[in-house]
Amino acid sequence: MSNSDVNISRRSFVEKSATAAAALTIAPGMFLHTVAEAKPADQAVTSAVRWGMLIDTAKCASGCTACVSACNTENGIASHGRPRTDQQWIRKVTLRDKQTKHEISLPMLCQHCETPPCVDVCPTGASFKRDDGIVLVDRHICIGCRYCMMACPYKARSFAHETVDNTVDYQPRGKGTVESCTMCVHRVDEGGTPACVEACSEAEHGAMIFGDIKDPDSEISKELIKHGGKQIRADLGLNTGVRYRGI
Amino acid sequence: MQQLKKRMHNTLITIAGLVVLTTSAFAFAGEKPSFAPKVPHPENGTTECVEPEDEMKKNHMNYILHQRDKTMHEGIRTKTYSLKECINCHVPENSEARFGDDKHFCSSCHNFTGVSIDCFQCHMDRPMEGKATKGKNPHGAEATPTAIKATISKYLADTSKTVQDTKDAGNE
Numbered sequence: 001m002s003n004s005d006v007n008i009s010r011r012s013f014v015e016k017s018a019t020a021a022a023a024l025t026i027a028p029g030m031f032l033h034t035v036a037e038a039k040p041a042d043q044a045v046t047s048a049v050r051w052g053m054l055i056d057t058a059k060c061a062s063g064c065t066a067c068v069s070a071c072n073t074e075n076g077i078a079s080h081g082r083p084r085t086d087q088q089w090i091r092k093v094t095l096r097d098k099q100t101k102h103e104i105s106l107p108m109l110c111q112h113c114e115t116p117p118c119v120d121v122c123p124t125g126a127s128f129k130r131d132d133g134i135v136l137v138d139r140h141i142c143i144g145c146r147y148c149m150m151a152c153p154y155k156a157r158s159f160a161h162e163t164v165d166n167t168v169d170y171q172p173r174g175k176g177t178v179e180s181c182t183m184c185v186h187r188v189d190e191g192g193t194p195a196c197v198e199a200c201s202e203a204e205h206g207a208m209i210f211g212d213i214k215d216p217d218s219e220i221s222k223e224l225i226k227h228g229g230k231q232i233r234a235d236l237g238l239n240t241g242v243r244y245r246g247i
Numbered sequence: 248m249q250q251l252k253k254r255m256h257n258t259l260i261t262i263a264g265l266v267v268l269t270t271s272a273f274a275f276a277g278e279k280p281s282f283a284p285k286v287p288h289p290e291n292g293t294t295e296c297v298e299p300e301d302e303m304k305k306n307h308m309n310y311i312l313h314q315r316d317k318t319m320h321e322g323i324r325t326k327t328y329s330l331k332e333c334i335n336c337h338v339p340e341n342s343e344a345r346f347g348d349d350k351h352f353c354s355s356c357h358n359f360t361g362v363s364i365d366c367f368q369c370h371m372d373r374p375m376e377g378k379a380t381k382g383k384n385p386h387g388a389e390a391t392p393t394a395i396k397a398t399i400s401k402y403l404a405d406t407s408k409t410v411q412d413t414k415d416a417g418n419e
Contacts, residue, residue: 186324
């Protein structure tokens with residue numbers, strides 16, 4: 001594709017976004033917001049958006065694993081009964097303050113870093129970041145070296161050790177490759193919300209918010225501006241797309 | 248001498264046998280004698296693919312490969328050249344045939360030509376429940392994105408040029 005093609009689609013994208021933003025100011029609401037996020041199927045993702053997540057640990061119930069099961073169902077991840085090597089895209093973590101004995105519970109998943117270490121170390125270019133900030137593994141070119149798993153400070157990636165026989169058509173997975181949270185990219189590209197976020201709000205916890213952190217009018221941005229959102233291991237300077245409150 | 252006569256006799260019989268065999272094979276195969284496997288049209292009644300049949304036979308892998316990268320890296324999810332849609336149309340819902348069986352659309356030819364592919368080590372070789380294409384010529388309504396088409400044509404042109412160049416270089 002030539003440069004001019006890219007510019008045309010980018011311009012039309014910006015125009016459409018502007019229209020959507022105008023509609024938003026007239027009548028702000030969930031539905032209009034969703035319309036603004038949806039992208040035509042033939043247009044490439046752009047860096048005009050950056051998908052992110054905000055997780056409120058105060059709302060995250062300890063013992064609840066709705067997000068984990070939703071993720072497994074959505075992406076066809078099944079246990080082989082070997083927890084140490086089973087694939088895991090999202091997991092629940094409990095943090096306990098040694099002094100105060102205060103416990104908090106939070107879901108841990110790929111943090112979709114702006115400067116992802118997994119991408120830095122990948123020898124084939126299989127680990128990459130999309131323009132809209134979603135970090136993915138292109139399993140077509142992944143050689144299964146697992147270097148990215150070593151580099152990830154969040155232990156977010158898993159390796160498929162065994163033949164996968166329950167794949168779904170929108171999320172092909174296979175033996176010998178590394179995989180991790182895709183932020184339900186197949187849903188996001190169609191204007192949807194990740195399965196975990198949906199499950200969390202269905203379980204009436206509402207601890208997870210998903211949205212465009214570059215759009216100042218999005219729910220997530222408003223929350224971030226108002227209350228802030230911490231990065232886990234902020235010292236690494238990775239500028240994560242997944243932020244936490246209450247840690 | 249006697250031995251030579253006997254050998255000639257045997258050869259003649261073999262040739263005659265071969266002639267009979269091949270003619271009968273041609274007669275059964277119809278007008279176009281072909282030893283290639285018959286690749287069936289989809290069961291949903293679709294008779295036209297997204298590109299002419301000859302083009303698809305020769306270049307389907309390039310269309311799919313190009314779409315693969317576009318989808319994976321740029322999030323372009325048009326249906327025309329997507330592997331998922333090939334399967335949704337060409338493999339009937341609840342099909343018992345798996346990739347590798349001669350009855351499976353892809354393996355009906357890939358088995359014959361001995362070209363092994365690893366698409367289905369990850370991708371589904373059959374439509375998901377309720378996803379099989381039901382109507383005829385499903386892609387007729389969806390215009391092929393011009394930009395994608397142009398890129399593929401350019402890619403194909405470049406590839407054949409490279410092949411030609413390599414051949415020329417080899418001849419020198």
